Amino acid sequence: MGDLVSVILPVFLVVGMGYLSSWRGWIGAAGIDGLMTFAQKIAIPILLFRAISTLDLGATFDLALLGPFYAGATAGFLAGLFGARLIFGRSWQDSVAIGFCGLFSNSVLLGLPITERAYGTAALQANFAIISVHAPFCYALGITVMELVRAKGGPARELAPKVLRAIFSNALVIGIIAGFVVNLGRLPQPQIVTEAADLLARAGLPAALFGLGGVLRRYRPEGDMRVILFICAVSLILHPAITWSLGGLSGLPPEALRSAVITAAMAPGVNAYIFADMYGAARRVAASAVLVGTGLTILTAAIWLSVLP
Secondary structure, three states, X not given: OHHHHHHHHHHHHHHHHHHHHHHOOOOOHHHHHHHHHHHHHHHHHHHHHHHHHOOOHHHHOOHHHHHHHHHHHHHHHHHHHHHHHHHOOOOHHHHHHHHHHHHOEOHHHHHHHHHHHXXXXXXXXXXXXXXXXXXXXXXXXXXXXXXXXXXXXXXXXXXXXXXXXXXXXXXXXXXXXHHHHHHHHOOOXXXXXXXXXXXXXXXXXXXXXXXXXXXXXXXXOOOOHXXXXXXXXXXXXXXXXXXXXXXXXXXXXXXXXXXXXXXXXOOEOHHHHHHHHHHOOOHHHHHHHHHHHHHHHHHHHHHHHHHOO
């Protein structure tokens, strides 16, 4: 157990330092926002670009890897959606936002550093394969369902442009697409450019973790606590359990299974709150689920690491 704590705790200490710095006023809200903007719109997109531009796509993109993870993610979305509607009596728009919390695990800010600390940098190949389609898949599913709920019989021709505009204006998606273009086109990357990009990429995760702590400081565990705990159960238990079961059945190698399950076992990402805020639906619940789920991940990630091969 001590080894597991040593893997997980440094990640959350960085998050905690960001929380403390915001709470004590050492860094103001504008500074935290600027740091998160740098991380999410510059450094992490460059990190994803560099990773995907150098991936062995034929060896990494395996249906046995992506299938279990995204089957679990979709199950989490449906469980959140129908659980919120049928068990807790939320509106359909609130239910879609709550379902998105069960869909969008924090694959980058938590999944990458925990996997790297547990299994080393070489283990991140499967993580990057999952992340490369994570934002496009989750936003396409969430936005499509939300727009269908909001349209209530409106013209279908207006749906596709909204979905595509939302997906392809995302900085992470742009970095991913650029990585694929360079990789598939075998485009040369000048050394001086790659070294500069690597400097920015290395700053991405520490900056994002610190900034995440500052952002979480603004949230309060408000709203219906039963719904919040339901979201946490879907995100931290249901999604990784399905991924683990299906990954085992599909014969996924242990290295890839670890990455898939750890990524699935992460708390809802900040994007879950951004999605809720974008539509003005279940914002307090989504914000609280990010905060409470991130705290619970300290315990649940240690459990998942202990049972993985």
